[in-house]
Amino acid sequence: MGSLQKVVIAGGGFAGLNxxxxxxxxxxxxxxIDRRNYHLFQPLLYQVATGSLPPADIAAPLRSVxxxxxxxxxxxxxxxxxxxxxxxxxxxxGTIEYDTLVLAVGVGNHYFGNSHxxxxxxxxxxxxxxxxxxxxxxxxxxxxEMETDPAERKALLRFVIVGAGPTGVELAxxxxxxxxxxxxxDFRNIRTEESEILLLEGAxxxxxxxxxALREHxxxxxxxxxxxxxxxxxxxxxxxxxxxxxxxxxxxxxxxxTVLWAAxxxxxxxxxxxxxxxxxKADPSGRILVNESLSIPGHExxxxxxxxxxxxxxxxxxxxxxxxxxxxGRYVARAIRDRIAGKAPRPFHFRDKGTMAxxxxxxxxxxxxxxxxxxxxxWLAWLFIHLMYIVGHRNRLLVFIQWAFQYFTFNRGARLITxxxxxxxPP
Amino acid sequence: MGSLQKVVIAGGGFAGLNxxxxxxxxxxxxxxIDRRNYHLFQPLLYQVATGSLPPADIAAPLRSVxxxxxxxxxxxxxxxxxxxxxxxxxxxxGTIEYDTLVLAVGVGNHYFGNSHxxxxxxxxxxxxxxxxxxxxxxxxxxxxEMETDPAERKALLRFVIVGAGPTGVELAxxxxxxxxxxxxxDFRNIRTEESEILLLEGAxxxxxxxxxALREHxxxxxxxxxxxxxxxxxxxxxxxxxxxxxxxxxxxxxxxxTVLWAAxxxxxxxxxxxxxxxxxKADPSGRILVNESLSIPGHExxxxxxxxxxxxxxxxxxxxxxxxxxxxGRYVARAIRDRIAGKAPRPFHFRDKGTMAxxxxxxxxxxxxxxxxxxxxxWLAWLFIHLMYIVGHRNRLLVFIQWAFQYFTFNRGARLITxxxxxxxPP
Numbered sequence: 118m119g120s121l122q123k124v125v126i127a128g129g130g131f132a133g134l135n136x137x138x139x140x141x142x143x144x145x146x147x148x149x150i151d152r153r154n155y156h157l158f159q160p161l162l163y164q165v166a167t168g169s170l171p172p173a174d175i176a177a178p179l180r181s182v183x184x185x186x187x188x189x190x191x192x193x194x195x196x197x198x199x200x201x202x203x204x205x206x207x208x209x210x211g212t213i214e215y216d217t218l219v220l221a222v223g224v225g226n227h228y229f230g231n232s233h234x235x236x237x238x239x240x241x242x243x244x245x246x247x248x249x250x251x252x253x254x255x256x257x258x259x260x261x262e263m264e265t266d267p268a269e270r271k272a273l274l275r276f277v278i279v280g281a282g283p284t285g286v287e288l289a290x291x292x293x294x295x296x297x298x299x300x301x302x303d304f305r306n307i308r309t310e311e312s313e314i315l316l317l318e319g320a321x322x323x324x325x326x327x328x329x330a331l332r333e334h335x336x337x338x339x340x341x342x343x344x345x346x347x348x349x350x351x352x353x354x355x356x357x358x359x360x361x362x363x364x365x366x367x368x369x370x371x372x373x374x375t376v377l378w379a380a381x382x383x384x385x386x387x388x389x390x391x392x393x394x395x396x397x398k399a400d401p402s403g404r405i406l407v408n409e410s411l412s413i414p415g416h417e418x419x420x421x422x423x424x425x426x427x428x429x430x431x432x433x434x435x436x437x438x439x440x441x442x443x444x445x446g447r448y449v450a451r452a453i454r455d456r457i458a459g460k461a462p463r464p465f466h467f468r469d470k471g472t473m474a475x476x477x478x479x480x481x482x483x484x485x486x487x488x489x490x491x492x493x494x495x496w497l498a499w500l501f502i503h504l505m506y507i508v509g510h511r512n513r514l515l516v517f518i519q520w521a522f523q524y525f526t527f528n529r530g531a532r533l534i535t536x537x538x539x540x541x542x543p544p
Numbered sequence: 545m546g547s548l549q550k551v552v553i554a555g556g557g558f559a560g561l562n563x564x565x566x567x568x569x570x571x572x573x574x575x576x577i578d579r580r581n582y583h584l585f586q587p588l589l590y591q592v593a594t595g596s597l598p599p600a601d602i603a604a605p606l607r608s609v610x611x612x613x614x615x616x617x618x619x620x621x622x623x624x625x626x627x628x629x630x631x632x633x634x635x636x637x638g639t640i641e642y643d644t645l646v647l648a649v650g651v652g653n654h655y656f657g658n659s660h661x662x663x664x665x666x667x668x669x670x671x672x673x674x675x676x677x678x679x680x681x682x683x684x685x686x687x688x689e690m691e692t693d694p695a696e697r698k699a700l701l702r703f704v705i706v707g708a709g710p711t712g713v714e715l716a717x718x719x720x721x722x723x724x725x726x727x728x729x730d731f732r733n734i735r736t737e738e739s740e741i742l743l744l745e746g747a748x749x750x751x752x753x754x755x756x757a758l759r760e761h762x763x764x765x766x767x768x769x770x771x772x773x774x775x776x777x778x779x780x781x782x783x784x785x786x787x788x789x790x791x792x793x794x795x796x797x798x799x800x801x802t803v804l805w806a807a808x809x810x811x812x813x814x815x816x817x818x819x820x821x822x823x824x825k826a827d828p829s830g831r832i833l834v835n836e837s838l839s840i841p842g843h844e845x846x847x848x849x850x851x852x853x854x855x856x857x858x859x860x861x862x863x864x865x866x867x868x869x870x871x872x873g874r875y876v877a878r879a880i881r882d883r884i885a886g887k888a889p890r891p892f893h894f895r896d897k898g899t900m901a902x903x904x905x906x907x908x909x910x911x912x913x914x915x916x917x918x919x920x921x922x923w924l925a926w927l928f929i930h931l932m933y934i935v936g937h938r939n940r941l942l943v944f945i946q947w948a949f950q951y952f953t954f955n956r957g958a959r960l961i962t963x964x965x966x967x968x969x970p971p
Contacts (some may be wrong), residue, residue, distance in 0.1 A: 153960075153961065154682060154686065154959070154960065154961045155960050155961075171598035171599065171600040171601065171958075172598065172960060172962070173598040173957055173958035173960055174598065174957075176960050178959055178960075180727070180730040180731070181730065181955055184729060184730055190731075190732040191730075192689075192690070193686045193689075193690070193961075194690070210690045211690055244960065244962050245962060245963070248962075255581065259581065259620045262619075262620075263619070263620070263621070263637045263638055300607070302611060303607040303608065303611055303618075304607070304617075305617040509957070510949075511945075511946070511949045511953075511955075511957045512957070514945060515942060515945060515946070515957075518938075518941060518942060518945065519938070519942070522937075522938045526938075528608055528938075530600055530601075530605075530936070530938050530939070530942075531598075531600035532581070532605055533580075533581065533582050533599060533600055533603050533605075533671065534580065534581045534582075534620075535599070535671050535672060535675075536672070
């Protein structure tokens with residue numbers, strides 16, 4: 118394969134994996150680099166964090182997914198740097214040359230300059246985050262059961278989620294269901310259904326990108342699950358014992374032993390590193406500005422896809438969402454094939470097939486073009502679409518069965534408290 | 545429930561859980577204590593360690609299993625000490641009084657005075673052990689793929705299992721299948737089927753308790769999976785880079801980056817602690833000698849069950865096996881009910897329904913009374929029996945589906961490398 122074009126894809130998320138799959142028959146020498154040995158179906162990670170699914174069911178081993186692609190190898194490694202002159206990617210486990218580089222390294226949590234909050238308010242990005250948060254949530258109920266001080270017990274049964282975007286709403290709704298349904302009657306000293314779940318949001322509404330009627334539906338569904346939405350509040354402090362907020366009527370303190378972060382993400386520092394090396398432009402959040410074929414202006418050999426790409430369509434940058442990443446990944450594979458065939462790639466265009474968010478049983482909201490829908494139909498559509506996109510027949514079947522069991526029994530089968538500490542401290 | 549007899553069961557394993565379930569309709573005030581919030585189906589833990597099943601599928605949340613027993617509460621806590629005069633159990637999370645205590649705290653790994661080997665040769669007792677070992681095994685292949693030094697690569701692809709009892713044999717067989725089937729063709733620089741799997745055993749045979757014809761079958765099946773059995777060898781040293789053995793023809797060193805411990809277990813130190821407090825007798829391994837009703841002689845109010853009980857039947861102590869623990873748990877529940885009803889409990893008698901061990905696809909050995917069987921029928925029986933005993937319909941169905949998928953695809957769906965270190969060091 119010495120004379121074939123060397124394509125390196127850094128990152129095996131939605132964008133990277135779809136690019137790799139799109140090159141399966143291309144005459145290239147393809148290398149896929151990831152820190153992890155699996156592709157993670159991020160949209161369902163909150164279900165791992167809340168005990169509905171085990172991690173393995175939303176993770177597909179990259180080697181297994183790409184097993185049949187004889188032109189492809191998978192390399193486990195952490196990208197550390199780029200030698201853009203020498204066309205090389207430097208990893209902790211070695212160095213790899215490229216003719217074409219596809220950067221798809223995704224985003225991490227963003228604490229807006231407050232990285233000291235990280236230990237007290239973990240975000241949800243990795244399998245380890247999810248199993249840590251799971252241990253933390255379920256331990257809070259266990260500790261409350263043993264606690265004799267009423268104030269401490271109340272703080273243990275108060276859950277705070279910062280950020281009311283889709284992840285925050287999904288987490289809050291799921292914790293509401295845990296407290297009201299899953300654990301109801303499991304304890305003797307506490308009534309889990311009396312737990313307080315607070316969803317804090319700086320904006321004036323939950324799910325800001327959605328239509329206002331849908332946002333109201335979402336808020337009502339959350340209230341039905343015992344979630345209290347506190348909108349227009351600014352978080353000014355987080356520590357081991359709670360959250361400080363500014364409400365407009367002065368500062369306030371919320372005592373809570375479980376605070377989760379869903380307030381923001383930002384590109385991997387690798388995006389900034391590469392942009393600086395190439396003198397490429399990035400937006401304030403650190404996403405690299407790409408041209409109509411998703412490559413870096415002046416550097417046709419480097420594509421940037423997924424959540425780290427700033428691509429303007431209809432006058433606005435595309436949001437960091439799985440459908441965008443998947444379409445960009447597939448596009449880049451086609452663009453590379455076109456170039457090899459001597460054709461100029463057509464510009465990228467994102468086709469918006471709609472946006473959805475789920476709140477809980479029978480409750481979801483969705484928009485497809487001008488169509489708005491909510492309630493049980495939206496919820497069923499959400500289930501169906503997520504099942505469809507999970508990678509692998511095995512995972513699809515297992516997730517389906519677990520959802521069915523949970524639907525009929527209200528139980529959550531994967532609610533293990535694991536980790537080095539039995540009663541976990543913040544992960 | 546103030547006037548009801550207070551029964552405390554320490555440990556939610558096979559013995560403890562069966563005792564608790566047997567008391568569901570008894571007029572007692574029952575407390576079940578465990579360090580974990582789940583009952584673990586230990587016999588399948590090696591399948592978690594080798595990527596076949598996720599932990600949640602062999603774990604049943606104790607609260608959920610005992611949810612319907614209104615006379616029962618579950619307490620999460622680590623037992624630290626016993627106040628036998630005051631009839632109290634002291635935990636890190638509180639203190640609990642008992643009228644009757646059932647001690648079912650199980651066993652841990654035993655390194656025969658070489659506890660400095662623990663970090664280099666982890667044993668398989670907990671979920672964390674299993675996911676750690678899983679990361680370690682699959683990382684070894686990943687590291688070998690990136691390794692350029694042939695000697696180091698060979699050491700990475702050499703797996704050593706110490707101890708050829710059922711757990712050691714099952715682990716060795718599963719690693720053989722991973723190397724020969726699951727990962728075949730997944731890598732580009734290594735041929736995983738050339739991995740070396742060494743099973744070290746001090747005795748002259750694998751699976752010492754089994755009939756000699758069956759042991760030969762097991763050994764042949766292991767060889768077929770690429771496992772080399774080295775019998776009659778004594779392990780004299782283990783470090784980060786390999787194992788030292790004494791073969792009878794002098795010392796020898798085996799270079800290996802993955803060494804697993806399956807050579808022995810011993811009772812929880814709590815058994816020794818309680819025995820000393822009561823002046824009760826224990827055998828050299830630390831198991832407490834119990835009388836015909838599984839209580840401590842002179843202390844009718846304390847039952848000892850499962851792997852920590854030394855109970856003699858037909859002139860021999862019963863082995864530490866799940867069927868013994870389950871029957872003892874059920875017996876103790878009946879004995880407690882009998883006593884409350886004013887009846888003297890009949891002596892405990894273990895009914896041996898047979899012993900089995902599996903080696904790999906289509907290969908297992910089994911003994912039922914004088915009947916010996918092996919091969920595909922034994923393997924199917926093994927599958928069936930293990931499915932039958934898994935706690936919960938959900939888990940049973942999920943395990944069945946995953947076994948079916950693995951049978952037809954040779955793939956292992958739960959082979960995630962997780963943990964704080966991407967490429968794990970020994971757990």
